[in-house]
Amino acid sequence: MNNKSLAIVFCSALALAACQKTNNTPAASKPQEILSVDFSADSAYKYTADQVAFGPRVPGTEAHAKCLDYMVSTLSRFGAEVEIQEGEGTNYLGKPEKIKNVIGHIQPQKANRIILCAHWDCRPFADNDPDPKKRDTPIDGANDGASGVGVLLEVARQLQLKQSKIGVDIIFFDVEDMGTPSHKSGIKYLPDTWCLGSQFWGQSDMGRKSQARFAILLDMVGAPNATFHKESFSQQWASNIVDMIWQRARRMGFGANFVDANGGYITDDHYYIHKHTNIPAVDIIHYDNQTESSFGSYWHTHQDTMDNVDKATLNAVGSVVLGVIYNEK
DSSP states (O other), X not given: OOHHHHHHHHHHHHHHHHHHHHHHSOOOOOOOOOOOOOOOHHHHHHHHHHHHHTOOOOTTSHHHHHHHHHHHHHHHHTTOEEEEEEEEEEOTTSOEEEEEEEEEEESTTOSSEEEEEEEOOOOSSOTTOSSGGGTTSOOOOIIIIIHHHHHHHHHHHHXXXXXXXXXXXXXXXXXXXXXXXXXXXXXXXXXXXXXXXXXHHHHSHHHHTOOOSOEEEEESOOSTTOOEEEOHHHHHHHHHHHHHHHHHHHHTTOTTTXXXXXXXXXXXXXXXXXXXXXXXXXXXXXXXXXXXXXXXXTTTSTTOSGGGOOHHHHHHHHHHHHHHHHHOO
């Protein structure tokens, strides 16, 4: 073998060694999926009970004002930059209704953001109460209103303890439950008398300029053994987000709550978020196929009390929401 042949053999050996070394180098590992989070159902339950203790949070009442201060101070304590968005909408009587949305910005410097929201006001009537004499009095709104806020306050607390890689805007919408009452005769139904807070937010500069990639709405998320079906508007414009949330719920062990079934069309705050901003929005809302309304039997009655709020359900919803947040990059 001549020197040239030796050189070729030597170079070939080096090349083979280099290839072997490259092939043995481990590929960059994918970020590990987070399937366990530290959500406290006890805390979420307490935040829910704190709201109910003020009394019905009907706009314009002392209970409403006290709850407003409570939410602002609690979000601020958990490190959010908080602002109150004040505005006006038109109620079912065609009269102006004052609105006070509470918005907490978590890690506001981050451009990659999502929205988490719930309504915080109470229905001023108990339209569906079995006792006609009680239908003109406001409800406690423990599940319908307070439960969603309670879960999101605990989410805010956890995000202070363990930061996410994305920014989060928590919005508590006001005057969601002021829609045309069903028990009063002689009152003409007016469209868009529900969800006044989200309508105002969506049409404001704040809503139109939001860069959120998607929004998750929590409504009636505390009932014992509650099930959450895939709401149809959500699937229509945010099917990929819906699938991601429900798949994560199954992987985290909450498939019994997050049912892979159609929940029908529900006009809720998420509808107006998408209508006015085009942000894909998903409604996580209790679905009960045993009732005519598809909500709980206590919906818009005086039975919507803390007796219908369960820590296990709060934990399922809050854990899934945190799981979504911590797995976003």
